[in-house]
Amino acid sequence: MAQDLYCWRCDRVVPMLTEPEWERMAPALDEAVAEVQRYRVSTASSLQTALARPHGRGALKLYYRMTGQLETKPDAIRHHRLSLYGPPCAHCGKPLRTPRASHCAACGAMRAEAAVE
Ligand SMILES: [Zn+2]
Ligand SMILES: [Zn+2]
Known part of the structure; x- marks a missing residue:
């Protein structure tokens, strides 16, 4: 089970993922990066533009299923790992x-x- 813990970067209490949860999350986060890269290649857009578009829905959904917490940025999930x-x-x-x-x-x-x- 994810544990509620104060996050230094978000400046609020967030659910931090345990290692078994993280093992399931990591591939979803990799996929979020791949999505951004594919978008950049196919549209020749800047990283900023690509990141501003919705991406990483799989990771966000998984995070919601694990924690009941709606998160909008896959990048935030990246550091919501208890072992850090x-x-x-x-x-x-x-x-x-x-x-x-x-x-x-x-x-x-x-x-x-x-x-x-
Ligand atoms: Zn203290
Ligand atoms: Zn955070």
Whole structure:
């Protein structure tokens, strides 16, 4: 099951995908990129134009089925992966920005279980 977690880039709580979910999502995201590339080739348009068009519907639908959350940009799903983030900060509860972060970027608290590795 996806886990609700604060996302640093979106600045809101979003459902983050677990690894088994991510394994199913990755091909759909690859397909979203392929769609954009096909559009660019067939219309000789810029990347910006191609990205502005609706794309990655498969990935968005899959994300909705997994999380019940409507997302409009496949690019946002790309970083909604649980394993990209660290454990929640013991002080403020926001996830550490990376699995190896030594302190919390939100409140500055040092990581509780420091020296795990
Ligand atoms: Zn996000
Ligand atoms: Zn914190």
